[in-house]
Amino acid sequence: MTAKGRIVVAMSGGVDSSATAALLKEQGWDVVGVTLQLYDHGQAVCRPNTCCAGKDIHDARTVADVLGIPHYVMDMESTFHADVVDKFAESYIRGETPIPCVLCNQTVKFRDLFSIARDLGADALATGHYVQRQDGANGAIMLKGADPGRDQSYFLFSTTREQLEFLRFPLGGFLSKDETRAIAARYNLPVAAKRDSQDICFVPDGDYAGLVQRLKPGAIRPGAIVHVEDGRELGRHQGIIHYTIGQRKGLGLGGGDPLYVIRLEAEKAQVVVGPREALGRSRITVRGVNWLGDGDGADFVCQVRVRSTRPPMPARVRLDGQGGGLVMLDMPEQGVAPGQACVFYDGDRVLGGGWIVGAD
Incomplete structure (x- = not known):
């Protein structure tokens, strides 16, 4: 054990978590890397622009080797599917606009990773999120990331007080992504120039509706597109999963004044549209x-x-x-x-x- 103790770093294979591990080792922590495998090996390989895929697991392992720290890969596929993917599909069917990244943080990445970290004898758990943690008079508090353009506090609102006491966010005080990449470059990490993940990891092609149709094939019903003011039918749709609140493009209603999706009524299978001010x-x-x-x-x-x-x-x-x-x-x-x-x-x-x- 080092003077600072042992810390588990959630390593996704990206530059943020890799730089986090390097920075903490530099600060004198006994760093242990843990990567969560969220898909089976066949699905995980060669998924671009996502996290926790096969190449990312390889990258995390390579970074750990360069840093000289132990690295573990934990199979969380079934838990991830039950707690995140299924709930994502069910939410869309109810006419909601889900945020799977919050659910993933709330369940697999914090709840389950906490147990793993404690089993490994860790004194703290660190992630590469751009959010700040400080010790306050009544316990740890959470602050926005110093860089407004990279602040991720919105996605961590469900972090509990107990979790916040155990968590560390070394990158939260950085003012730019360049600082993060500079740390990775200083340690000659192979991910220093790696692109950020862009998409929801389990929907790499961006086709949310297609995923929901595959998971819940009998739950999608066609219906009417109606006007918010008088309920008159303006067109038909093939399922409310194809729409989100505030959407303007892709309504297929022809010309006239611009119309926006005002609300989704799952029980009636209706998409309600209207003018912008009705939003x-x-x-x-x-x-x-x-x-x-x-x-x-x-x-x-x-x-x-x-x-x-x-x-x-x-x-x-x-x-x-x-x-x-x-x-x-x-x-x-x-x-x-x-x-x-x-x-x-x-x-x-x-x-x-x-x-x-x-x-x-």
């Missing part, structure tokens, strides 16, 4: 709330982000103490979709968040 929502209902702020968080003013690509907006939040809550925005927000997360911020501090179940 505005001022009240959001959330469930599965994870609270990371001080006190009980019953009633507070903050900023909220309703999608990873949207800026935080001022709001008032009232939590019911049972995992649910109501978010009241100061100004209407567009693109609010069930299945997405509503994350609470106090400036740079992450106060927690919940899953969006409805909005009006």
Whole structure:
């Protein structure tokens, strides 16, 4: 054991996690690399632009060899399929817009990796996420990443207090990806110039609807596209899984004023469309709330982000103490979709968040 203790690094085979391992070794930690295999070997090989694929496992092992650290590959295929892939498909069928990366962090990457790290005698678990952790008066707190363009706090809102105490995010204070690549280059790591993963790892071709059709072939129903104002039928669709809230292109409705998907009604198999102004929502209902702020968080003013690509907006939040809550925005927000997360911020501090179940 070193003076700093043992730390497990979640190594995906990309430059971020590889640089994390190198940086922690440089700081004097006893580093152990762990890679999660999320697909069987035949499916995993040669998947471009994803993480946790066959080439990525090879890259992680090569990096570990260069750094001279032990490296383990853990088969999490069945757990990943049950906790992430199946739930992704079920969410789409309900007319939601899921975020599988949050589910993956919440289950396979944190819940299960925590157990693995403790079994390996680790004092901490580190990832390459761009988010910051600090020790506060009442325990560890989470902050946005220093680089606004790479901040990943939205995807980590469900991290529990216990997990946050155990976690480390060495890259969170970096101001650019160039700093990360410089660390990898300094150690002559073969992934120093590797491209970032772009797609959802289990949908490398971007065809979400095709995946859902393969997993849930009997659950997709055709239906009507109707106008939000009077319910008149404007066209037909082959399944609500082909649409998301705020979508404009690909509706197949011909000319006229621009129309957007306002909501998806799974029980009626209807896609409801209307003008852009009909997208505005001022009240959001959330469930599965994870609270990371001080006190009980019953009633507070903050900023909220309703999608990873949207800026935080001022709001008032009232939590019911049972995992649910109501978010009241100061100004209407567009693109609010069930299945997405509503994350609470106090400036740079992450106060927690919940899953969006409805909005009006």
